[in-house]
Amino acid sequence: MAWVDGMGDAMADRAGVWGPQRRLRNSVPHLAGESTGSFANRLAHAHGLELGAFLDRVGTGRQPVNPRLPSLAELYVNRAALDNLAVLSGRTPHQLQLALPNLQERFLLSGDDAARWQWPFEAREGHVVRCCDLCAGARGVDEAAWLLWPDQWRVCLRHRRFTDDHRGQGPSVIRLDGLEEVVRAHTERLRLERRFGTAGTELFADGFQVVARWWARMPSMWSWTQRAWQVGLEAQELRTAPLVIYPEAIQLAREMLRYEQRAENTRAVRAAWVEEVQQLMAGWGLEEVDGWSELVQWLDHHSSPAPASSAAGRRRRRELAVGHSQLAGPSGSLRERSCME
Numbered sequence: 001m002a003w004v005d006g007m008g009d010a011m012a013d014r015a016g017v018w019g020p021q022r023r024l025r026n027s028v029p030h031l032a033g034e035s036t037g038s039f040a041n042r043l044a045h046a047h048g049l050e051l052g053a054f055l056d057r058v059g060t061g062r063q064p065v066n067p068r069l070p071s072l073a074e075l076y077v078n079r080a081a082l083d084n085l086a087v088l089s090g091r092t093p094h095q096l097q098l099a100l101p102n103l104q105e106r107f108l109l110s111g112d113d114a115a116r117w118q119w120p121f122e123a124r125e126g127h128v129v130r131c132c133d134l135c136a137g138a139r140g141v142d143e144a145a146w147l148l149w150p151d152q153w154r155v156c157l158r159h160r161r162f163t164d165d166h167r168g169q170g171p172s173v174i175r176l177d178g179l180e181e182v183v184r185a186h187t188e189r190l191r192l193e194r195r196f197g198t199a200g201t202e203l204f205a206d207g208f209q210v211v212a213r214w215w216a217r218m219p220s221m222w223s224w225t226q227r228a229w230q231v232g233l234e235a236q237e238l239r240t241a242p243l244v245i246y247p248e249a250i251q252l253a254r255e256m257l258r259y260e261q262r263a264e265n266t267r268a269v270r271a272a273w274v275e276e277v278q279q280l281m282a283g284w285g286l287e288e289v290d291g292w293s294e295l296v297q298w299l300d301h302h303s304s305p306a307p308a309s310s311a312a313g314r315r316r317r318r319e320l321a322v323g324h325s326q327l328a329g330p331s332g333s334l335r336e337r338s339c340m341e
């Protein structure tokens with residue numbers, strides 16, 4: 001029955017405008033933790049389409065006006081649009097949901113009717129951070145890609161790259177080859193987090209937040225300036241701060257750990273600790289910054305007496321008496337994980 005076949009073709013053509021036309025011959029690899037917008041952008045190019053034309057096949061939504069949008073914001077879809085995205089990528093919806101964090105159930109837009117998507121400028125959780133170019137390359141991805149990350153920056157230890165959510169002038173992937181001390185600091189942070197779990201994560205977050213405050217007061221410290229120049233970044237710029245303060249942040253976290261592991265925290269012990277940290281600061285070149293208020297604030301949050309099972313705790317060396325008043329989620333940013341306001 002020829003007329004039925006013909007009608008089928010016509011319907012398929014019409015469907016092509018509003019729904020997926022065809023799946024790809026070769027599937028586009030995804031990157032662990034990739035943003036949906038980044039994946040959709042690469043999928044569009046694999047189909048030989050501009051992002052806007054590709055999104056027409058995913059569903060309806062307000063068209064992005066900025067071609068650099070994948071780096072700026074995140075794509076959210078409803079269930080029908082997820083189905084379309086799955087067809088276009090040659091995967092099942094479930095496979096896509098496992099691969100891309102922002103396609104998980106709790107992030108789907110409401111409404112099961114027509115396929116639709118949104119592209120707000122802020123990710124609902126975390127930040128859109130550039131993926132390390134060598135990690136991407138190893139997965140067969142040779143164009144820019146972005147990941148969702150709790151903080152606005154991240155370090156790839158394997159390839160010694162620092163990336164962030166920066167969108168303006170300057171390098172987007174920073175090689176850490178010349179900054180051995182930053183690589184060492186990151187390695188030590190990972191060790192601290194492995195060994196002490198949540199307590200280790202929170203201690204690093206505290207050390208980082210405190211040193212970040214000192215950076216804000218004296219961003220011109222010579223070793224911070226030197227580190228920035230070494231990797232081609234502007235000294236004293238906000239995006240540079242996490243990178244250049246890393247060695248001092250881990251040193252302070254180490255001092256905080258030392259304090260936490262003490263059996264007693266009498267007034268004298270606390271005073272001696274502040275004194276020691278201030279000497280450390282002077283050694284860094286921060287003698288003009290009075291760190292007293294941050295250190296005392298941190299001590300106030302960590303002044304609860306060691307738990308009753310302190311002897312056992314010390315033996316196991318895993319139970320720290322971290323006295324955070326606020327509890328951060330397991331995937332929070334450093335700011336959320338720190339007890340420093």
Ligand SMILES: [Zn+2]
Pocket residue numbers: 132133134135136156157158159160161
């Ligand atoms: Zn990498």
